[in-house]
Amino acid sequence: xxxxxxxxxxxxxxxxxxxxxxxxxxxxxxxxxxxxxxxxxxxxxxxxxxxxxxxxxxxxxxxxxxxxxxxxxxxxxxxxxxxxxxxxxxxxxxxxxxxxxxxxxxxxxxxxxxxxxxxxxxxxxxxxxxxxxxxxxxxxxxxxxxxxxxxxxxxxxxxxxxxxxxxxxxxxxxxxxxxxxxxxxxxxxxxxxxxxxxxxxxxxxxxxxxxxxxxxxxxxxxxxxxxxxxxxxxxxxxxxxxxxxxxxxxxxxxxxxxxxxxxxxxxxxxxxxxxxxxxxxxxxxxxxx
Amino acid sequence: xxxxxxxxxxxxxxxxxxxxxxxxxxxxxxxxxxxxxxxxxxxxxxxxxxxxxxxxxxxxxxxxxxxxxxxxxxxxxxxxxxxxxxxxxxxxxxxxxxxxxxxxxxxxxxxxxxxxxxxxxxxxxxxxxxxxxxxxxxxxxxxxxxxxxxxxxxxxxxxxxxxxxxxxxxxxxxxxxxxxxxxxxxxxxxxxxxxxxxxxxxxxxxxxxxxxxxxxxxxxxxxxxxxxxxxxxxxxxxxxxxxxxxxxxxxxxxxxxxxxxxxxxxxxxxxxxxxxxxxxxxxxxxxxxxxxxxxxxxxxxxxxxxxxxxxxxxxxxxxxxxxxxxxxxxxxxxxx
Numbered sequence: 001x002x003x004x005x006x007x008x009x010x011x012x013x014x015x016x017x018x019x020x021x022x023x024x025x026x027x028x029x030x031x032x033x034x035x036x037x038x039x040x041x042x043x044x045x046x047x048x049x050x051x052x053x054x055x056x057x058x059x060x061x062x063x064x065x066x067x068x069x070x071x072x073x074x075x076x077x078x079x080x081x082x083x084x085x086x087x088x089x090x091x092x093x094x095x096x097x098x099x100x101x102x103x104x105x106x107x108x109x110x111x112x113x114x115x116x117x118x119x120x121x122x123x124x125x126x127x128x129x130x131x132x133x134x135x136x137x138x139x140x141x142x143x144x145x146x147x148x149x150x151x152x153x154x155x156x157x158x159x160x161x162x163x164x165x166x167x168x169x170x171x172x173x174x175x176x177x178x179x180x181x182x183x184x185x186x187x188x189x190x191x192x193x194x195x196x197x198x199x200x201x202x203x204x205x206x207x208x209x210x211x212x213x214x215x216x217x218x219x220x221x222x223x224x225x226x227x228x229x230x231x232x233x234x235x236x237x238x239x240x241x242x243x244x245x246x247x248x249x250x251x252x253x254x255x256x257x258x259x260x261x262x263x264x265x266x267x268x269x270x271x272x273x274x275x276x277x278x279x280x281x282x283x284x285x286x287x288x289x
Numbered sequence: 290x291x292x293x294x295x296x297x298x299x300x301x302x303x304x305x306x307x308x309x310x311x312x313x314x315x316x317x318x319x320x321x322x323x324x325x326x327x328x329x330x331x332x333x334x335x336x337x338x339x340x341x342x343x344x345x346x347x348x349x350x351x352x353x354x355x356x357x358x359x360x361x362x363x364x365x366x367x368x369x370x371x372x373x374x375x376x377x378x379x380x381x382x383x384x385x386x387x388x389x390x391x392x393x394x395x396x397x398x399x400x401x402x403x404x405x406x407x408x409x410x411x412x413x414x415x416x417x418x419x420x421x422x423x424x425x426x427x428x429x430x431x432x433x434x435x436x437x438x439x440x441x442x443x444x445x446x447x448x449x450x451x452x453x454x455x456x457x458x459x460x461x462x463x464x465x466x467x468x469x470x471x472x473x474x475x476x477x478x479x480x481x482x483x484x485x486x487x488x489x490x491x492x493x494x495x496x497x498x499x500x501x502x503x504x505x506x507x508x509x510x511x512x513x514x515x516x517x518x519x520x521x522x523x524x525x526x527x528x529x530x531x532x533x534x535x536x537x538x539x540x541x542x543x544x545x546x547x548x549x550x551x552x553x554x555x556x557x558x559x560x561x562x563x564x565x566x567x568x569x570x571x572x573x574x575x576x577x578x579x580x581x582x583x584x585x586x587x588x589x590x591x592x593x594x595x596x597x598x599x600x601x602x603x604x605x606x607x608x609x610x611x612x613x614x615x616x617x618x619x620x621x622x623x624x625x
Contacts, residue, residue, distance in 0.1 A: 052529045057416060079533060086531020099522035103544040103620060109523075113530035148620040161526075 003027035003067075004171050004204040005051065005089075010064035011287075012043075012050055012228070020046055020059055022229040022283055028204040030171060033195075035215040035236075036208045037251070038225035044208045046228070048174040051206075052085055053078075069171060086117045090165040092175040092194065096157035096182070100149035107145035110164045118168055132163035136193060155186040159193065166197055173198070174206045179214065191218060212255045216240060224248050226276045229283060246272045299612075303605045310601040311363075311594070315356050318590055324348075325372045325588040346372065359594070368598075369591035373584070378595035382577065386599065387470035388458055389569070389576035393562050395473070395492055396499035400561075401554070403500065404507025411508065412515040412538055423508065430505035435564045439498035439571045446494060454491045456573035463487050495572040499564050503557050510553055514546040548619055555611030559604040 005028045012021040021043050028034040036044045049055045051066055051073070066073045069088050073081050093099040100109055110132070111125035120128070126145070133141035136159040149157060158178065165173050175194060179187040195218045198205045207219055215222055215236070222239060224232045224247065232245040243249040250268040326342045343349045347358060362369060368378040411423040433441075447455035454460070459472060463484055469475050473492070476484040518524060519542050527541045566578035573579070577596055584592040616622045 054525050054528050082528070082531045082533060085529060089529070091526060091529045093522045093526055095522055099526050101523045101527075101541060101545070103618070113532075117531040150621050 003029045006067040008065040011062045012046055012059055013062045015058055015060055020228050024230055026223050028206055030204050031202045033205040033207055033219045035219035035222035037215055042225040043228035044225055045176050048176050048208055052091055088170055089172040090170040092162055092165045092178045094177040094180055096154050096161055099161055100157055102149055106147050106160055110167055132167055136163045154182055158190050166201055172204045176208045227280045229280055247276045299609055306605055307601055314594055314597045318593055319352050323588045325590055328588050368595040371589055371592040373587040373589040378591050382595045382599055384470055385577045385580050389565050391473045392496055392565055396496040396561055397558055399496055399500035400503035404504035407508035408511035411512040415516055427505040427508045430501050435498050435502055436567045436571055438501045439568055442494045442498055453493050458491050458575050460487050495568045495574055499561050499568055503561055506557055511550040514549050515542050518542040518546040551615055555608055559607050
């Protein structure tokens with residue numbers, strides 16, 4: 001198996017029945033970026049959460065396998081599972097303003113896990129943090145290490161979170177809408193930074209976003225989700241040239257264009273929505289839901 | 290600079306508060322019916338006797354004049370002489386203060402330990418039936434006042450299963466020669482564990498009675514803010530680092546969730562100190578509160594004033610301490 005993350009037939013349901021993810025399968029290899037796109041509520045983020053074991057308490061994985069580095073996470077005990085994820089995967093969260101602990105200095109927030117979970121020495125962890133902060137282009141890393149989150153801007157905090165995600169050299173990074181909460185001018189820099197870091201470190205990256213423009217810039221492959229179901233999985237180039245599923249085509253058509261800013265936006269046509277809805281119901285009936 | 294100004298402002302506002310308290314208590318205890326002189330004289334005393342005593346204690350003057358005389362003394366550290374005990378109020382009050390402080394602090398510690406434990410386990414069990422059980426028990430603990438808990442405890446651990454002393458502060462047989470009135474503290478420092486055990490045996494029930502309602506408040510509020518904090522991104526991020534539930538609750542969520550609880554505990558702690566008045570009476574514990582009730586019964590005006598002023602001073606100091614602790618725990622306030 002060369003895919004570092006491979007998800008097979010993953011089903012996540014709300015406790016009590018309603019399906020959130022329907023038979024999702026996808027894989028990401030080292031050095032590859034896989035995009036997850038879809039509307040709000042399509043379940044994009046839930047895939048990341050299911051992998052990282054941070055699903056809300058009301059949700060549960062009811063079926064499927066999540067292979068991370070050759071091990072099916074679903075078969076592990078919780079503590080072992082946590083340890084494995086902590087050692088080989090990392091999350092770049094959506095909102096840098098709430099993702100850093102306001103009561104702690106930046107330094108320990110990066111080094112803590114290296115010391116506690118991976119058994120590094122404090123000095124090594126600190127050297128590593130300084131090195132990473134420099135790599136994400138933070139000026140005066142030593143001072144930033146001693147700062148509290150409220151003393152830093154949103155863009156700075158997102159850079160810090162990116163540095164923290166790469167700290168333990170994870171083989172998989174899940175970026176959950178990492179630019180959505182940022183200023184448009186900062187978005188582009190952060191996107192560039194994530195892409196650069198990913199290339200340099202050869203990490204597998206699962207990139208969750210609702211922005212097809214972003215996907216086209218950073219991803220190699222992508223999955224389009226609707227109502228927790230993958231409607232299309234494709235190579236990036238092929239997808240933008242010849243989307244196969246009508247819903248994908250409609251999503252592409254609904255993306256605003258820089259070239260024609262005055263042009264009217266095309267909503268996803270009702271017939272397409274009816275079609276994907278039908279597919280979802282069919283799927284549920286076959287699955288006996 | 291700003292720190293110094295803040296401290297000065299706090300001292301000024303403390304002084305104003307104490308002055309206000311002094312005015313109110315001074316006027317109120319002189320306006321309400323009841324007269325210290327009447328308590329001192331045997332039945333059948335003549336009008337002349339009464340007038341003579343009134344003049345001796347200065348009660349024949351106007352309230353304003355009396356207040357000015359008293360205030361002049363207070364500024365010089367003289368709080369007057371107790372009418373019923375015929376000793377300086379300041380030494381009487383300061384001798385009793387350690388007993389009440391020890392009781393309140395032990396009660397606070399018990400409340401923090403019980404309340405904190407319930408909040409943490411409740412967070413761990415959130416959205417389960419066990420959390421419901423915690424909510425029900427804290428609700429009960431909160432709706433019964435401390436003096437009723439005192440009676441319940443006396444019934445349980447004094448009568449049905451007599452393991453604790455139901456009255457007093459220390460067994461007379463054990464009364465060693467204390468140099469301070471901080472018996473608990475001193476016994477600990479002198480490593481007299483027999484005395485310490487006896488003191489705790491006396492203090493346990495009144496302290497627990499005071500602590501139960503406060504522990505319920507701590508449990509409810511802290512659990513609520515912990516549960517809210519548990520949804521925040523940095524807690525989720527910490528989970529993905531490989532930390533378990535226990536670590537995430539105590540190390541990530543707790544330092545932030547504790548702030549609102551801290552403010553409330555400060556306020557509630559002053560209520561707890563107020564509660565010592567009745568609890569000390571109930572357990573015949575020789576503290577300030579017990580003395581306050583005697584002072585009121587005897588219409589011992591100077592003593593009442595002294596005790597009330599001291600309580601007011603403690604309240605403002607507790608609030609000051611809470612504000613300072615808040616700044617220490619919340620980095621966002623440190624530079625302000």
